[in-house]
Amino acid sequence: MCSRDCCSGPGGSNRGNTCTDKKGGKAGSLNGEKIIPTPQSLLYPYEVIEEIADFIVKGSGMRPKIGIICGSGLGSLADIIQDPKIFEYEKIPNFPVSTVEGHAGRLVVGTLEGATVMAMQGRFHFYEGYPLAKCSMPVRVMKLCGVEYLFATNAAGGINPRFAVGDIMLMHDHVNMLGFAGNSPLQGPNDPRFGPRFPALVNSYNKDLINKAIEIGKAMGIESNIHVGVYSCLGGPNYETIAELKALRMMGVDAVGMSTVHEVITARHCDMKVFAFSLITNKCATEYSDKKDDEANHEEVMAVAKTRQKACCELVARLIREIHLASA
Ligand SMILES: O=P(O)(O)O[C@@H]1C[C@H](O)[C@@H](CO)O1
Numbered sequence: 001m002c003s004r005d006c007c008s009g010p011g012g013s014n015r016g017n018t019c020t021d022k023k024g025g026k027a028g029s030l031n032g033e034k035i036i037p038t039p040q041s042l043l044y045p046y047e048v049i050e051e052i053a054d055f056i057v058k059g060s061g062m063r064p065k066i067g068i069i070c071g072s073g074l075g076s077l078a079d080i081i082q083d084p085k086i087f088e089y090e091k092i093p094n095f096p097v098s099t100v101e102g103h104a105g106r107l108v109v110g111t112l113e114g115a116t117v118m119a120m121q122g123r124f125h126f127y128e129g130y131p132l133a134k135c136s137m138p139v140r141v142m143k144l145c146g147v148e149y150l151f152a153t154n155a156a157g158g159i160n161p162r163f164a165v166g167d168i169m170l171m172h173d174h175v176n177m178l179g180f181a182g183n184s185p186l187q188g189p190n191d192p193r194f195g196p197r198f199p200a201l202v203n204s205y206n207k208d209l210i211n212k213a214i215e216i217g218k219a220m221g222i223e224s225n226i227h228v229g230v231y232s233c234l235g236g237p238n239y240e241t242i243a244e245l246k247a248l249r250m251m252g253v254d255a256v257g258m259s260t261v262h263e264v265i266t267a268r269h270c271d272m273k274v275f276a277f278s279l280i281t282n283k284c285a286t287e288y289s290d291k292k293d294d295e296a297n298h299e300e301v302m303a304v305a306k307t308r309q310k311a312c313c314e315l316v317a318r319l320i321r322e323i324h325l326a327s328a
């Protein structure tokens with residue numbers, strides 16, 4: 001594995017997308033240097049993931065059962081963790097860094113409603129310049145730490161006209177636009193220690209957890225703000241055009257974002273149970289107009305997320321409590 005600077009993503013980690021190795025075999029060349037592309041799945045071999053997981057388990061003294069990925073502006077999901085052990089991403093060996101506002105860049109390990117949990121306060125996005133396997137590498141770290149359940153959250157634009165800003169969409173399926181274009185976090189040789197070469201993705205989103213979340217929404221008195229729907233991940237960082245939003249709607253997409261799908265693929269590949277939701281931070285226009293309101297922006301996304309943090313935290317905490325009680 002090459003450790004030259006040319007392999008660095010934005011985080012400066014020594015595993016990136018493309019390698020220029022003077023000693024390499026058949027390759028193209030750039031400025032006289034040979035270029036050997038590295039398949040995504042080789043960016044983080046099993047042993048490296050194992051080292052990161054050991055670092056976290058030893059450093060925290062815990063084997064978390066539930067992993068949480070906090071979406072944009074939803075970092076407070078990790079603030080409710082009790083007796084937290086905090087790991088700055090920069091201090092975790094071979095970990096990328098967060099470069100997006102609203103993603104603090106810390107891993108928080110502790111307990112929540114009696115369950116051992118680890119939460120990423122800050123995820124990695126494709127548009128930051130990280131390959132998909134790098135974006136979802138922490139999911140494999142979670143797996144080797146002992147995590148059985150992945151809770152993935154995101155901020156998303158609502159395409160379904162019934163959705164209002166501030167609503168929560170429980171994901172029951174996704175449309176993988178990056179996958180349509182031939183990109184996958186599983187691309188390259190498969191390591192069967194993680195999972196099979198050809199994982200099936202029907203039933204990726206755990207139905208029991210969705211049903212429990214609906215019940216919790218009723219108990220919280222927010223049932224009219226809870227929906228079940230289909231999420232799609234685009235590459236970003238730009239928001240969508242009207243024509244793209246129309247096309248997504250025709251495909252049955254209810255909410256659009258720039259994350260989560262590759263994390264879910266990685267989690268299902270290694271047989272984790274998945275629960276995911278989108279906080280609808282903006283309504284996407286699907287008709288042409290001159291309204292400035294139609295233009296999404298990250299400040300609005302963050303501001304809406306802030307106003308809905310409490311409800312999202314309560315939903316997550318109550319669901320984790322149910323999982324914990326059921327397994328006790
Ligand atoms: O990390 P998530 O998917 O919650 O963040 C969304 C997608 C972009 O990163 C950002 C755009 O406002 O919010």
Ligand SMILES: Nc1nc2[nH]cnc2c(=O)[nH]1
Nearest residue numbers: 155156157256257258296
């Ligand atoms: N792609 C995309 N991501 C978002 N994240 C929050 N809102 C949006 C949106 O409208 N589009």
